[in-house]
Amino acid sequence: MNTVTGTGTGVSAAELEGRLRALGEERYHHRHPFNLRMHAGELSKEELRRWVLNRFHYQRHIPVKDALILARLGSSDLRRSWIRRVHDHDGAPDGDGTDGGIERWLRLGEAVGLDRALLLSGKGVLPGVRLAVEGYVNFCRNASILEAVASSLTELFAPDLMATRIAAWEQHYPWVEREGLRYFQVRVGQGRRDSEEALRLVQAWARTPEDRERVLAAFAFKCDLLWSLLDAVEHADGQGRRGTFDAV
């Protein structure tokens, strides 16, 4: 592990990674009640569909926040690496998009019985989900580039969550077409690669204890945002509002 030292106040790269992992263990949404119920097989069809529809609003904004980060990276070298994230979701340039994560999520929607036109329309997306996604995009636009990249580090935890999810869906939701799980399968490898890249950048850029605290705060913000998105999905019923999926 390299250690980057600033003006006499060193920030250990290994310590930073350790603190990120400890924080994620506590605050990443793998502990959210909705995810726990999902993976225990306790969600109704309607709840699962509501999650797929609302989470699509997040998915379709990933290339947007990555393009905003791209615009702020100061060299061709950094951009050539980061730009893969946009391709991962939109598909390769001049292709038809079927190799992209957004298309795979649309197929996930079809696998749970939601028409792609419905997902693309944005109808039924909950206000709390819209606010969480807007908050994330604006954070990547306005915070420092160190913080914007640090906010992507929840990907450190994504591969394990995806593996848990694939197994749980195969076991508990046999009515979901298997092809629909392809998004989760592909993200295991992409999440590993992306989080390693982002961690290296953040470790190289965080030169003071203040930087380190900014990284941890950005990471916590992102954990809370993912948590808040699931809160909105979980509590869509019984609040005097019609549920997402009913509303469309």
Add this chain to the structure above:
Amino acid sequence: MNTVTGTGTGVSAAELEGRLRALGEERYHHRHPFNLRMHAGELSKEELRRWVLNRFHYQRHIPVKDALILARLGSSDLRRSWIRRVHDHDGAPDGDGTDGGIERWLRLGEAVGLDRALLLSGKGVLPGVRLAVEGYVNFCRNASILEAVASSLTELFAPDLMATRIAAWEQHYPWVEREGLRYFQVRVGQGRRDSEEALRLVQAWARTPEDRERVLAAFAFKCDLLWSLLDAVEHADGQGRRGTFDAV
């Protein structure tokens, strides 16, 4: 030619293109005195180097403004097409950048006798050039997406300018290594493709006479910005300031 009609007040795609071409004929920087002197073989070595160094500041910000536009395009289809522009300048993902326009411009710098480290350092970039480039990037960040895309339409005129430039440099500046002209050669094809794409988008999006006027104003703004950049390069001498190239 397709005609897009809005609420009873049609905007003809052909008319819009005609007005853009007429405006560019008048205001694009192919008429700027500095470009006229460049193509007539009247620039000194120092002037040519000053232009290459200062224009590099513009070049290195092209992928930045294109990433900002990318972040504002509302679908994977549009982004998959626009993202090629970032690759054209930075090079293909996971490559070494030698296939990108920024690298080709660094080689142009070497061909006129400027070290790449000097260009990359940003030293000697004139204040007027910095302001022009910042103005362009902020325009692509803040104006409407219609206007941001319209501002790229100066590319309609770039292929002819590049062809004139290549011939002029081969004739008048034999001291420049031929390999250095590669940037201009590649841009002929890229500029044609990019301007056709942008023109189609603008024609599809401009639905009212007000939209059409916004497109023309954005295009004029961009012409003036390119003009202003050359003004700064041309007048760097004799203003009680040291010239760019002397200053480094």
